[in-house]
Amino acid sequence: MGEDKKIYGFDFPTFFNLIDNMYDEIYITDNNYKLLYVNKACARHYGATQDEMIGKTSLDFSREEWWGPSFLTPMYEDKKAYGARQTLANGMEVLTIAIPIFDKDNNIEYVIMNVRDDVKEIDLYNDQIDSEFSIGSTQSNKYIFKSKAMKKIYSLATKISKVDATCIITGETGVGKTHLANHMHLSSPRKDKPFIPVNCASLPSELIESELFGYAKGAFTGASHSGKKGLVSMADGGTLLLDEISELPLSAQAKILHMVQEKEFIPVGETTPVKVDVRIIAATNKSLKSLVELGHFREDLYYRLNVVELYIPPLRKRTEDIPHLVSHFLSEFSDKYNTNRQISDRALEVLLRHEWRGNIRELRHVIERLVLTSDTVVIGLNQLPISMFSIEGQAEQHDEDDEDFSFDEKTSAYEGYLIRKAYEKYKTSRKVAEHLQLSQTRASKLIRKYVKN
Template identity: 55%
Template sequence: MPSLPLKSHNYDFLLPLIHSMYDEIIVYDDNYQIVYVNNACQRHYDCSPEDMIGKSFFDFVDRNCWNNSILPIVYKEKKAYAIKQKTFIGTELFTIAVPIFDLRGNLTYVIMNVRDHLSGIPLYNPNYSYQSSKPEAIPEIIATSFKMKHVMDITTKISTIDVSCILTGETGTGKTLLAKYLHFISHRSEFPFISLNCASIPTSLIESELFGYEKGAFTGAHTKGKKGLFEVAHGGTLLLDEISELPLSAQAKLLHVIQEQSYLPIGANIPVSVNVRILAATNKDLKTQIANGLFREDLYYRLNVVEIYLPPLRERREDIPELVNRFLTHFNFKYGYSKTITDNAMTLLCNAEWKGNIRELRHVIERIVVTSDSPIIDAVHLPSAISNNNNMSLYFTTTSPGSSFDSKVEEYEASIIKEAYQQYGSSRKVASHLGLSQTRAHKLIKKYVH
């Protein structure tokens, strides 16, 4: 083996070595963007380096790739930290994040060293094992609105009955969380809750994931075989998320499992008996899928003993204040802040469209917490898509039914001036903020504020 050119000033040989390290090495620039990650990311997040490089930290937060992160704290405090994490595929990580500075003392990069449990490498002290700090708690679901109270009533009623159930609703409405809640209030709570996103697994692998395989069942199979998720979930609950994406071949085998409570792993001769409650979730109309020949009608009726529809956030606006406060408390604790939110900002959040539903709201609150400099979150800190689109509709729709056009415009003008003066406190700053002359700003403040 040739010696490494350690005394050379050409360090190009180092990059392939770093790329092949067992530990994950991930580098962020000074604004949450990933500029490098090595091959270990595939083991941790089921993503290739090409999938991650060039993307924002927040892209992966939105996908819940890990349960917490130290990156915003390192940016804020400009010093190294270590943290324990768990990824969405269940990998437990220990991460050390170190800020890198230029000659002027400006933070330019954050480099992270990420280690998981060893795989295929002998361990010198094999008696050591990781112990979870606490058991998983029953998920808390906000249900102030009438529609969500109805959802919770149905969920409670079927929790004691082992029937299959389909959870329907738009993306981000909380179908997975409700499935977990249903599992943890049922008699199956002491057994596993397993969730599989059917859209995230290649068609060629979906059956081996669900039903497992015997050793040597096919080229590339693990020498010891593999348990399927049905066997892993035995006694508990299996959630098949995005069930509409399940291939027809797997649908036929799933129907057999539901009917017979047994199945044959790939390459096996002896059936495996299972006792699993099956929940399915989808954001598509399965009846349309049936009409188009993409979903089996017999499987639909087997799964759809009970259907629970989760309304979009715009149909349950009464729940938004409590959701906002819960997310704010969570991210304050997670990132070490104590931020509060004004009534004005809360009103704007309650009147937003939220096409991404709860997932989008959660993402917005986290982004505001980690990026705003003020301890008080006001309208100015909200994304422009929310504040700009809501202001006019909000103030125009809250005027009295008989108001004229001129009076509505005047009310809207008053709201803008009052909000700007409350935030900036002087006619000069209000004028600069709104793009007015100071004389006009002074007149408007005198008209609407004093």
């Protein structure tokens, strides 16, 4: 097609460029499953370039588990449009709609697919195709991962979510225990009922039982005259997450044990038991077994809850998840703040080296800060927080990988660290110059480079 050909007012190169830069992925195959075209959205979905994908077949991608489930074969057989929710290798859930294009003999000549992420509750053409790897369809419970460890955990979590067995989710603060519990709820037969997360550590000790189980009117001084429905009752029919369950006092643990075993409880100030149908998921960042040995956690409750234990490893133990999380958070906050931010390869390398003691929660906050404070589309080394360049621990931890950075990059990063730290403390170029023993002209130049750029 010549470049002077017009398509609804666009010349062909312009029209093609528009399709190439759509947010939704456009994916076109021939009648032999061969990929003829995919737009630039493939980088977000698969971490691969167009050149790396075009020419391969959809069967190749399915065998390599780039996504699942695959429905091209039945679509070719049925000769009709198909749609399904699929889960990509990085854990992202997408909605894929495939439309067959027929030749003059009514045979499929091409298939064009639209692949959309961040899907909400969208009706599908054929909702009988489901994915056992689904991890939820809303922004609030989306969990992004690529590591084998997390795939294994989510596969097991999805499997046990189909039954009402109690379980304990363990892992450091910020790894996503609540997200996993929410995923289990949404994958369970209880998904249309409430999911009630309770942070046990945040409940005042004197009010724990009344908050959990409710109370009768006038049960104690200051109680509501109409009484109060407890969190357990609010979760009736659904799922109750007891996060940081290790913080519950032994008296409350006894009542929890009774409620789990007998499916009933007695509100504060009442004498009649209340029946309840609720699934219990516990979560903790401590070793409950050690607390049992110390006498701080009931042994019978521990064994009653610990039918299945799901351990989420810290982010520093599964660094292959970090690039996908960074990409996801950049997209999330770019949309939220109506901007567009990407990250340089060198800056990403620094994020990969960071220990992330706060895990995914810490990474999410760092990315939000970078999106808000960066004045350039591409976030570089010089814009990373000072904490990313902490000398204590970081240098020793990553000495072996120092060859990944050139001498100039190392010195520039450290120079930026010194300037930003001094400017945060002294606020003026004159005082920064005095502190670092520089000329004010040079200090001003470096502040423009590392702070105000």
